[in-house]
Amino acid sequence: DTGVSQDPRHKITKRGQNVTFRCDPISEHNRLYWYRQTLGQGPEFLTYFQNEAQLEKSRLLSDRFSAERPKGSFSTLEIQRTEQGDSAMYLCASSLSVAGVNEQFFGPGTRLTVL
Protein backbone atom coordinates (compact mmCIF):
# COMPACT_ATOMS: atom_id res chain seq x y z
CA ASP A 1 0.00 0.00 0.00
CA THR A 2 1.55 3.29 -1.05
CA GLY A 3 -0.93 5.60 0.63
CA VAL A 4 -0.48 7.82 3.69
CA SER A 5 -0.08 5.79 6.86
CA GLN A 6 -0.44 6.86 10.47
CA ASP A 7 0.60 5.18 13.68
CA PRO A 8 -0.91 4.39 16.07
CA ARG A 9 -4.50 4.20 14.88
CA HIS A 10 -5.79 4.58 18.42
CA LYS A 11 -4.24 6.01 21.56
CA ILE A 12 -5.75 6.18 25.02
CA THR A 13 -3.85 8.18 27.58
CA LYS A 14 -4.33 9.82 30.93
CA ARG A 15 -4.50 13.55 31.35
CA GLY A 16 -1.07 15.05 31.76
CA GLN A 17 0.78 12.41 29.77
CA ASN A 18 2.72 13.10 26.59
CA VAL A 19 1.81 11.39 23.33
CA THR A 20 3.49 11.22 19.93
CA PHE A 21 1.94 10.31 16.62
CA ARG A 22 3.68 9.41 13.41
CA CYS A 23 2.71 10.04 9.81
CA ASP A 24 4.36 8.49 6.76
CA PRO A 25 3.36 10.36 3.61
CA ILE A 26 3.31 9.10 0.07
CA SER A 27 6.99 8.78 -0.75
CA GLU A 28 7.37 11.39 -3.49
CA HIS A 29 5.18 13.98 -1.77
CA ASN A 30 7.01 17.04 -0.47
CA ARG A 31 4.13 18.63 1.44
CA LEU A 32 2.72 17.21 4.64
CA TYR A 33 -0.23 18.49 6.65
CA TRP A 34 -1.72 17.84 10.07
CA TYR A 35 -5.39 18.33 10.87
CA ARG A 36 -7.53 17.76 13.93
CA GLN A 37 -11.10 16.51 13.68
CA THR A 38 -13.52 16.47 16.59
CA LEU A 39 -16.84 14.70 16.64
CA GLY A 40 -19.39 16.26 14.34
CA GLN A 41 -16.91 18.65 12.78
CA GLY A 42 -14.80 18.79 9.69
CA PRO A 43 -11.02 18.62 9.87
CA GLU A 44 -9.30 21.75 11.17
CA PHE A 45 -5.90 22.71 9.81
CA LEU A 46 -3.06 22.55 12.35
CA THR A 47 0.19 22.88 10.45
CA TYR A 48 1.98 22.07 7.24
CA PHE A 49 5.49 21.29 6.04
CA GLN A 50 7.18 21.77 2.72
CA ASN A 51 10.00 19.25 2.83
CA GLU A 52 11.44 19.65 6.34
CA ALA A 53 10.38 23.27 6.82
CA GLN A 54 7.30 24.01 8.88
CA LEU A 55 5.73 26.87 6.97
CA GLU A 56 2.38 27.48 8.59
CA LYS A 57 0.92 26.91 12.03
CA SER A 58 -2.65 27.41 13.12
CA ARG A 59 -3.52 29.25 16.31
CA LEU A 60 -5.09 25.93 17.32
CA LEU A 61 -1.56 24.61 17.74
CA SER A 62 -0.83 25.65 21.31
CA ASP A 63 2.67 25.52 22.79
CA ARG A 64 1.90 22.02 24.07
CA PHE A 65 1.87 20.82 20.48
CA SER A 66 4.97 20.35 18.38
CA ALA A 67 5.40 18.87 14.95
CA GLU A 68 8.56 17.87 13.15
CA ARG A 69 9.55 16.50 9.82
CA PRO A 70 13.27 16.05 10.29
CA LYS A 71 14.32 14.63 6.94
CA GLY A 72 11.43 15.77 4.85
CA SER A 73 9.88 12.32 4.89
CA PHE A 74 7.87 11.13 7.90
CA SER A 75 6.48 13.54 10.46
CA THR A 76 5.69 13.37 14.15
CA LEU A 77 3.13 15.31 16.14
CA GLU A 78 3.73 15.46 19.88
CA ILE A 79 1.25 16.67 22.46
CA GLN A 80 2.67 17.40 25.88
CA ARG A 81 0.64 17.41 29.11
CA THR A 82 -2.46 16.18 27.35
CA GLU A 83 -5.85 17.59 28.32
CA GLN A 84 -9.29 16.10 27.85
CA GLY A 85 -9.96 18.72 25.20
CA ASP A 86 -7.21 17.19 23.09
CA SER A 87 -9.37 14.14 22.48
CA ALA A 88 -9.91 14.06 18.73
CA MET A 89 -8.94 12.38 15.51
CA TYR A 90 -5.59 13.61 14.22
CA LEU A 91 -5.32 13.40 10.46
CA CYS A 92 -2.24 13.60 8.30
CA ALA A 93 -2.25 14.36 4.60
CA SER A 94 0.41 14.74 1.95
CA SER A 95 0.64 16.27 -1.49
CA LEU A 96 3.08 16.90 -4.29
CA SER A 97 3.50 20.60 -4.93
CA VAL A 98 3.15 21.49 -8.57
CA ALA A 99 1.73 24.56 -10.27
CA GLY A 100 -1.80 25.19 -9.10
CA VAL A 101 -3.57 23.52 -6.23
CA ASN A 102 -2.15 20.36 -4.77
CA GLU A 103 -4.49 17.47 -4.14
CA GLN A 104 -4.10 16.24 -0.58
CA PHE A 105 -4.17 12.54 0.18
CA PHE A 106 -5.28 11.69 3.69
CA GLY A 107 -4.25 8.95 6.07
CA PRO A 108 -6.75 6.99 8.21
CA GLY A 109 -6.04 9.13 11.28
CA THR A 110 -5.01 8.56 14.87
CA ARG A 111 -7.86 8.68 17.35
CA LEU A 112 -6.73 10.11 20.69
CA THR A 113 -8.74 9.65 23.85
CA VAL A 114 -7.59 11.52 26.94
CA LEU A 115 -9.08 10.20 30.17
Place this chain on the structure above:
Amino acid sequence: AQSVTQPDIHITVSEGASLELRCNYSYGATPYLFWYVQSPGQGLQLLLKYFSGDTLVQGIKGFEAEFKRSQSSFNLRKPSVHWSDAAEYFCAVDHTGGFKTIFGAGTRLFVKA
Protein backbone atom coordinates in the same frame (compact mmCIF):
# COMPACT_ATOMS: atom_id res chain seq x y z
CA ALA B 1 -12.17 35.00 6.58
CA GLN B 2 -13.13 32.03 4.53
CA SER B 3 -15.90 29.80 5.76
CA VAL B 4 -17.81 26.83 4.46
CA THR B 5 -21.40 26.04 5.36
CA GLN B 6 -23.05 22.71 4.91
CA PRO B 7 -26.62 23.41 6.00
CA ASP B 8 -27.68 19.80 6.40
CA ILE B 9 -26.19 17.88 9.30
CA HIS B 10 -27.67 14.65 8.02
CA ILE B 11 -29.75 13.49 5.08
CA THR B 12 -31.60 10.23 4.50
CA VAL B 13 -32.38 9.04 0.99
CA SER B 14 -33.74 5.82 -0.39
CA GLU B 15 -31.46 3.60 -2.41
CA GLY B 16 -31.85 4.48 -6.08
CA ALA B 17 -33.07 7.99 -5.35
CA SER B 18 -31.21 11.10 -6.38
CA LEU B 19 -29.04 13.06 -3.98
CA GLU B 20 -28.02 16.67 -3.58
CA LEU B 21 -25.77 17.86 -0.77
CA ARG B 22 -25.53 21.59 -0.29
CA CYS B 23 -22.41 23.66 0.24
CA ASN B 24 -22.02 27.42 0.46
CA TYR B 25 -18.75 29.25 0.90
CA SER B 26 -17.80 32.70 1.94
CA TYR B 27 -14.90 34.28 0.12
CA GLY B 28 -14.45 37.31 -2.09
CA ALA B 29 -12.90 35.60 -5.06
CA THR B 30 -13.45 32.16 -6.47
CA PRO B 31 -11.61 29.70 -4.28
CA TYR B 32 -10.60 26.19 -5.10
CA LEU B 33 -13.46 23.88 -4.13
CA PHE B 34 -13.50 20.24 -3.10
CA TRP B 35 -15.80 17.49 -1.97
CA TYR B 36 -14.45 14.68 0.20
CA VAL B 37 -16.09 11.54 1.53
CA GLN B 38 -15.21 9.86 4.82
CA SER B 39 -16.38 6.37 5.65
CA PRO B 40 -16.06 4.98 9.20
CA GLY B 41 -12.48 4.00 9.90
CA GLN B 42 -11.32 5.38 6.58
CA GLY B 43 -9.39 8.47 5.64
CA LEU B 44 -10.88 11.29 3.64
CA GLN B 45 -11.15 10.52 -0.04
CA LEU B 46 -11.37 13.23 -2.68
CA LEU B 47 -14.52 12.92 -4.78
CA LEU B 48 -13.97 15.91 -7.05
CA LYS B 49 -12.50 19.37 -7.26
CA TYR B 50 -13.10 22.64 -9.05
CA PHE B 51 -10.37 25.10 -9.94
CA SER B 52 -11.65 26.89 -13.03
CA GLY B 53 -13.35 26.31 -16.36
CA ASP B 54 -16.48 24.25 -16.77
CA THR B 55 -18.67 24.81 -13.74
CA LEU B 56 -20.02 21.25 -13.79
CA VAL B 57 -17.34 18.86 -12.64
CA GLN B 58 -17.43 15.11 -12.68
CA GLY B 59 -15.90 13.04 -9.94
CA ILE B 60 -15.45 9.47 -8.88
CA LYS B 61 -18.22 7.05 -7.91
CA GLY B 62 -20.74 8.78 -10.17
CA PHE B 63 -20.74 12.09 -8.28
CA GLU B 64 -20.82 15.52 -9.86
CA ALA B 65 -20.87 19.05 -8.51
CA GLU B 66 -21.86 22.39 -9.94
CA PHE B 67 -20.17 25.66 -9.08
CA LYS B 68 -22.54 28.63 -9.05
CA ARG B 69 -20.67 31.86 -8.52
CA SER B 70 -23.80 33.96 -8.08
CA GLN B 71 -24.94 31.76 -5.20
CA SER B 72 -21.47 31.01 -3.78
CA SER B 73 -22.47 27.38 -3.89
CA PHE B 74 -20.86 24.11 -4.87
CA ASN B 75 -23.54 21.45 -4.44
CA LEU B 76 -22.79 17.75 -4.81
CA ARG B 77 -25.16 15.52 -6.73
CA LYS B 78 -25.63 11.90 -7.65
CA PRO B 79 -28.51 10.65 -9.81
CA SER B 80 -28.93 7.29 -8.10
CA VAL B 81 -27.64 6.54 -4.63
CA HIS B 82 -26.25 3.15 -3.65
CA TRP B 83 -26.21 1.76 -0.12
CA SER B 84 -22.41 1.96 -0.18
CA ASP B 85 -22.63 5.76 -0.49
CA ALA B 86 -23.64 6.01 3.16
CA ALA B 87 -20.84 8.09 4.70
CA GLU B 88 -19.94 11.61 5.80
CA TYR B 89 -19.39 14.18 3.09
CA PHE B 90 -17.28 17.28 3.49
CA CYS B 91 -17.15 20.35 1.32
CA ALA B 92 -13.88 22.27 1.45
CA VAL B 93 -12.41 25.49 0.09
CA ASP B 94 -8.90 26.78 -0.36
CA HIS B 95 -7.52 30.02 -1.70
CA THR B 96 -3.92 29.53 -0.60
CA GLY B 97 -2.72 27.22 -3.33
CA GLY B 98 -3.41 24.04 -1.47
CA PHE B 99 -1.87 24.32 1.96
CA LYS B 100 -4.70 25.63 4.11
CA THR B 101 -7.92 23.90 3.25
CA ILE B 102 -11.04 24.92 5.19
CA PHE B 103 -13.61 22.20 5.69
CA GLY B 104 -17.31 22.39 6.36
CA ALA B 105 -18.83 20.56 9.31
CA GLY B 106 -19.98 17.73 7.09
CA THR B 107 -23.24 16.10 6.07
CA ARG B 108 -23.88 12.52 7.09
CA LEU B 109 -25.72 10.55 4.45
CA PHE B 110 -27.95 7.64 5.44
CA VAL B 111 -29.27 5.34 2.73
CA LYS B 112 -32.41 3.32 3.39
CA ALA B 113 -33.39 0.21 1.50
